[in-house]
Amino acid sequence: MxxxxxxxxxxxxxxxxxxxxxxxxxxxxxxxxxxxxxxxxxxxxxxxxxxxxxxxxxxxxxxxxxxxxxxxxxxxxxxxxxxxxxxxxxxWVEGAHRQGAELHRSEAHALGSLLGRIHRGLADPAVPLGHVGERPRAKGTAPEAALAEADRFLGTIARLDEPGLFDQATERALHQRKRLIVEHADQRPADDAPAGPWGWTHGDFQPLNVLWRQGTVAAVLDWDRLGIRPYAEEVVRTAQVQFGTANGYLDLDLVAAFVTGYRSQRDLADEDLADAVERLWWKRLTDYWQLQFHYDKNDFGADALWESGERLIQWWTEERDTVRVAFLSR
Missing domain, CATH: 3.30.200.20 (Phosphorylase Kinase; domain 1)
Structure with missing residues (x-):
């Protein structure tokens, strides 16, 4: 030091x-x-x-x-x-990290507005960033690959001498996840070209990277993942992470306020947001990154995120139409 x-x-x-x-x-x-x-x-x-x-x-x-x-x-x-x-x-900036459920609607609106201002700021030619280039690609995981990965983890659990409570719950969750993937296999995104405009984005705009003080954002932190993405992708991912609850659902009132705030600064078409929502739903349905940390890396720091994420994907799959409507708010 x-x-x-x-x-x-x-x-x-x-x-x-x-x-x-x-x-x-x-x-x-x-x-x-x-x-x-x-x-x-x-x-x-x-x-x-x-x-x-x-x-x-x-x-x-x-x-x-x-x-x-x-x-x-x-x-x-x-x-x-x-x-x-x-x-x-x-x-050093004094402030506190606040989860989505702690925000008022006006604060959720202000947070969305801030993300819109950030996207506008990053698009300013005076900012020393390169040309955004061709449309980013985002290939959705094939159902067969997602099922194979679930089976891999089920095999890992089956080989444990003494499965713990997490292992037992994960085994049940993986069987449920497999059923959902099979049921919705035909709803994988049709191509790898996300809809809508793209440009430089923060890349990890979430509660641990936002400091609040006296009802306003004091600082946006950790720009390590600054990169080129569809704007709708960052809007939807931010809202899902920010306003997801431990009980396994999204606070859709706050989601709507956040999206409305964003669109007050930088408009996105309904079809672009709807496309981003469906792509993120499919990504969450077919992704096991928390289990990769747990079983492949012996890192248990994301275990709670697996448990809450599993509850979320079950709820989201049942409420897809309602979720989509919230993300199209103006």
Whole structure:
């Protein structure tokens, strides 16, 4: 830590606190002679992409968006590399992460409006990002592949000497999931070309990356996944993650407020949003990323997300028409 402090000329470091929130990168709060900062050790993002993202933040900050412009090193770089590790330093922002159910309708509307402003800001030619190129592709998982993956995990569970409660519940859930996939196999997205306009997007606009203070967004964090995507894809994914509940359903009133807020800043056609909703539903139906963490990587941090996600896909499949209507709100 002293070497990092020297690289940024922070003076004396008075305290260091590890931040347990987050799933991928390691983060600390530093209190120093120069003030309080958030230090991130970059683990899963290529250094060149992170440097680009940090440069973009400075422009977005100038445009009035609630982002944290990076604190530059003594060599005027937004990123410091030491050996095999890279670090970036950002001003510390006080605030709280809030799950969707904690928001009022007006706050959900404001959050959607902010995402629309971010998409507009990233599309500004003054922002140093490359051309968006051809339409992004998003191939839906084949039913046969999804069933084979479910069987793989069922085989893993069957080979356990003493299956635990999670394993037993997962076994039941996988059989239910297989039935749903077979029943809806003909509803896989027809092609790999998502509808609607596309451009640069945040990539992970969700509760752990948004800080609230006194009813407004104080900062949007973690731009590691900045990339080119269909705008409707990010709108729909954000609403699903933000307004999903542990009980396994979406708060559709808040979803509607969020989408209405977004469309007040950047319009999307009904058919583009409907296409994104159906594609995300199919992705959630055929995806087992939490089980890959649990059984393939021995990482149990996403277990609760598997359990809530399983309840969600059961509910969503029964309520597809109602969900689609909420996402078309104006």
């Amino acid at each position: 002293p070497a990092v402090a020297d690289a940024y000329e922070l003076g004396e470091v008075h305290s260091v606190r590890y931040l347990a929130e987050g799933l991928l990168n390691r983060n600390w709060k530093l209190d120093t002679d120069k003030g309080s900062f958030a230090l991130k050790e970059v683990v899963n993002t290529p250094v060149d992409k992170l440097r680009r993202s940090l440069t973009v933040l400075s422009r977005l900050k100038t445009a009035g968006l609630p982002v944290c412009a990076p604190y530059l090193s003594v060599t005027s770089e937004p990123l410091v590399t030491m050996g095999h590790r890279s670090y970036c330093l950002l001003p």
